[in-house]
Amino acid sequence: MGGGDGNDIWGWVDPLNNEEYALMGLTTGIAFVNVTDPDNPVVVGTLPTETIETPWRDIKVYQDHAYVIADRAESHGIQVFDLTRLRGVAPPQVFTADVVYDGITSAHNIAINEDTGFLYAVGSNTCAKGLHMVDIRTPDKPMFAGCYSDQHLHDTQCIVYQGPDSDYLGREICFNSAFTNTADNLPIGTHILGIVDVTDKAAAVTVFERDYPDAGYAHQGWITDDHRFFLLGDELDESELGFPTRTLIFDVSDLDAPVFVSAYEAATSSIDHNLYVLGNRVYQANYTSGVRVLEFSDLANSVINEVAFFDTFPAGDSAVFDGTWSVYPYLPSGNIIASDIANGLFILTPR
Numbered sequence: 006m007g008g009g010d011g012n013d014i015w016g017w018v019d020p021l022n023n024e025e026y027a028l029m030g031l032t033t034g035i036a037f038v039n040v041t042d043p044d045n046p047v048v049v050g051t052l053p054t055e056t057i058e059t060p061w062r063d064i065k066v067y068q069d070h071a072y073v074i075a076d077r078a079e080s081h082g083i084q085v086f087d088l089t090r091l092r093g094v095a096p097p098q099v100f101t102a103d104v105v106y107d108g109i110t111s112a113h114n115i116a117i118n119e120d121t122g123f124l125y126a127v128g129s130n131t132c133a134k135g136l137h138m139v140d141i142r143t144p145d146k147p148m149f150a151g152c153y154s155d156q157h158l159h160d161t162q163c164i165v166y167q168g169p170d171s172d173y174l175g176r177e178i179c180f181n182s183a184f185t186n187t188a189d190n191l192p193i194g195t196h197i198l199g200i201v202d203v204t205d206k207a208a209a210v211t212v213f214e215r216d217y218p219d220a221g222y223a224h225q226g227w228i229t230d231d232h233r234f235f236l237l238g239d240e241l242d243e244s245e246l247g248f249p250t251r252t253l254i255f256d257v258s259d260l261d262a263p264v265f266v267s268a269y270e271a272a273t274s275s276i277d278h279n280l281y282v283l284g285n286r287v288y289q290a291n292y293t294s295g296v297r298v299l300e301f302s303d304l305a306n307s308v309i310n311e312v313a314f315f316d317t318f319p320a321g322d323s324a325v326f327d328g329t330w331s332v333y334p335y336l337p338s339g340n341i342i343a344s345d346i347a348n349g350l351f352i353l354t355p356r
Contacts, residue, residue, distance in 0.1 A: 006036035006349065007051035007097075013279075014344035015064040016333045017071070017088050026091065027333070027342045028071055029350050030062035035073055035084075036350075037091055037100075043340055043352040049091050050098030055081045055105060065117040065124070070144040072124060073102075074112040082107045083115070083126065085145055106147040109137055114225075117141070118163040121177055123150060123206070127158035133186050134158060136179060138206045151206030156183040156199045156214070160225040163203060168232025169258045177204045178212070178260065180235050182223040185214060196220040198237055200260055217253055217265045221245050226253075227282045233258045234266075234304045236287060238277040244324040250277050250291055254304050267307040271297065276324050279331040286312070288334040288341065293318045295329045296343050296353065315353050317345040 009032030034053040061076035084102040113128030122142035133154035181199035221241030250271040275294035295316035318328030
């Protein structure tokens with residue numbers, strides 16, 4: 006796919022012909038892989054890194070444009086690539102970015118709220134590693150929109166809130182996997198679920214910060230479809246605190262007072278990394294134990310169970326940083342794409 010190890014992954018569906026693509030992050034850049042026929046994937050081309058190779062890359066999509074960042078790759082910025090350029094080319098091509106946003110030099114992750122057209126870079130060289138907000142409503146003309154610096158973010162999910170808390174209905178809310186930058190309520194450096202109202206980009210407001218038991222490193226999480234619960238993965242509670250693979254459940258039905266419900270403990274010992282929710286299922290990339298699928302029915306009472314898995318790293322199951330990096334479960338075909346650090350791209354069909 007162009008060389009290097011794998012990292013992040015995202016998906017794109019061409020609205021013209023419904024062809025499905027994996028956008029596979031690599032240390033050397035991004036590979037665009039047509040996965041419409043999962044038995045015969047085609048590497049259409051690559052988008053090389055803007056500067057140096059790095060093991061941390063992140064990709065998201067908005068209005069047929071890919072947005073790519075790299076961590077610890079100074080002057081990389083945010084690459085913007087028009088994905089419709091993949092149509093009809095003779096593979097494999099080596100592409101260049103259409104635009105590079107230089108409001109940041111590097112960042113650890115990005116999130117995009119497709120309902121509002123705003124991008125959120127986190128862990129960048131700006132905003133005290135908080136939310137660096139970018140207006141991408143004109144996809145190839147990204148513009149700085151605002152900063153939020155009260156929390157040091159590792160990842161975020163930003164949504165137009167449609168949950169049970171009427172005080173925030175219709176507001177744009179970010180759910181942050183983070184630790185504190187200020188000491189108003191919790192000591193600086195406390196690992197938290199942070200909730201922030203970013204409706205006004207020039208004056209983002211902290212809604213609440215919530216720590217949790219046995220924190221190692223608040224890594225990444227996702228809101229349930231009804232916006233009642235947030236599921237959080239802690240990246241270091243396995244390797245440093247000796248827990249089995251854990252998924253932390255928060256009841257966020259009252260955004261001003263979220264409640265830690267419990268920690269679901271799996272039968273595996275691997276480190277959990279990225280997770281995404283679709284319906285009543287949670288799709289997890291759990292490093293050495295691969296892709297794990299959890300199903301829930303009553304999160305308030307911690308009713309959650311594993312229903313499927315695919316181990317991309319059968320050599321072991323220990324709590325080390327190897328194996329599956331991320332997973333994307335949102336392709337219309339129902340196929341799941343997953344990225345493995347050493348073993349590449351996997352295309353999986355649920356049965």
